[in-house]
Amino acid sequence: MSDVANHAGWKGGVYRQGDFEVSTDRNRLDRAVIINTLSETYWAGDVSPERIMESVANGFPFGLYHVPSNRQIGFARLVTDMTRFAWVSDVFVIDAFKGQGCGKLLMQAILDYPPFENVYNWTLATKDAHGFYEQFGFQLAEGKDATMQLKRPKKPVA
Template sequence: MWTIADYQNGPFTVTTDRRRVQLERVVYFLARSYWANGRSRETIVKSLDHSLCFSLFHGERQIGMARVITDGATFAYLCDVFIDEAYRGQGLGKWLLSCVLAHPGVAAVRKVMLATKDAHGLYEQFGFTAPGEPEWLMERIQEPRTE
């Protein structure tokens, strides 16, 4: 659906080429996260297949990722953002977010949302704020049906 985008920063690359996602690394990282540690491999695969994925590489090794669910016109939801612990503190998370927000599938939408428990300071640097009208927001948590 989206044209593949590649971004280069020295030895680091961000790509939206879904074929380059190193699934076992992504499953490993998400299994260790507070937000996705209960997801099955099957669910992770399905979520990647239906998202705009930004994979961060050092050489040929995937060291990070961000996933965006978007219609490319009105709304985008940023999720599953991670950087390998060994590469944190080098500005790679900021660079990854810059690549995500510059991508036409995200830059063209009016509203980009995300949920975070502990990275408010990072996202605020990119213009994210608490919802202006939280009373307008609702959610429904349910057990997914399997078919």
């Protein structure tokens, strides 16, 4: 596993750009922000708060933060074997911070996260954000209208 402290945009365990940073520190996650935001989405609106937090606990979470206010403003969760596949899920940026490049920062931080550098099959599902994910190389999976995939070259085993 790679050193996350200083790698591919990750410095001191965070991925920072201007006033925003991404962190994998579970202790920084704001339960209320995650539950309140996901409960308003089309994909998790019918999921109980307990189940939402269970999925966070069982996944690999990324929190997005506004540094000056120390406030969580976004989130994403991965389900992964950290070798061959990663399923990107529950991606959001709260409305007040949309349009400021925060979603791009979050996705780039995830794709640059050193422990995932060998993952070559990335998948996600979206009904309405295809264009957003296409800028990172995701494409619609054949025969699907919501599932998108990103295929990276397989790296040789060291």
